[in-house]
Amino acid sequence: MNTAPQTVTVYTAPGCHRCHATLRQADRRGMPVTVVNTATDTAAGDRLRAAGFSELPVVEVTDAAGEVVESWSGYRHDKIDQYAAVLAAQSAPDGMAA
Numbered sequence: 387m388n389t390a391p392q393t394v395t396v397y398t399a400p401g402c403h404r405c406h407a408t409l410r411q412a413d414r415r416g417m418p419v420t421v422v423n424t425a426t427d428t429a430a431g432d433r434l435r436a437a438g439f440s441e442l443p444v445v446e447v448t449d450a451a452g453e454v455v456e457s458w459s460g461y462r463h464d465k466i467d468q469y470a471a472v473l474a475a476q477s478a479p480d481g482m483a484a
Contacts, residue, residue, distance in 0.1 A: 395445070
């Protein structure tokens with residue numbers, strides 16, 4: 387079983403207040419994220435629209451194999467807190483919560 391930490395990607399756009407709130411909450415919780423600006427990465431924006439997303443931010447959580455295990459749109463502090471705790475537990479020695 388691969389215990390590598392999950393990856394969190396936040397898709398944003400300039401001037402998106404919910405995007406900034408999502409990034410601030412992730413930062414407060416110490417959760418590392420990869421930020422993708424859909425204004426400059428139009429292929430990412432097209433992929434999100436094709437997947438049915440109509441608002442930003444879109445957050446994708448992937449497993450160690452790169453498979454999306456969960457995604458959501460909008461500001462969801464509950465989900466950010468949930469995955470921050472998961473990532474902290476995975477990075478702690480012996481999988482213990484930090």
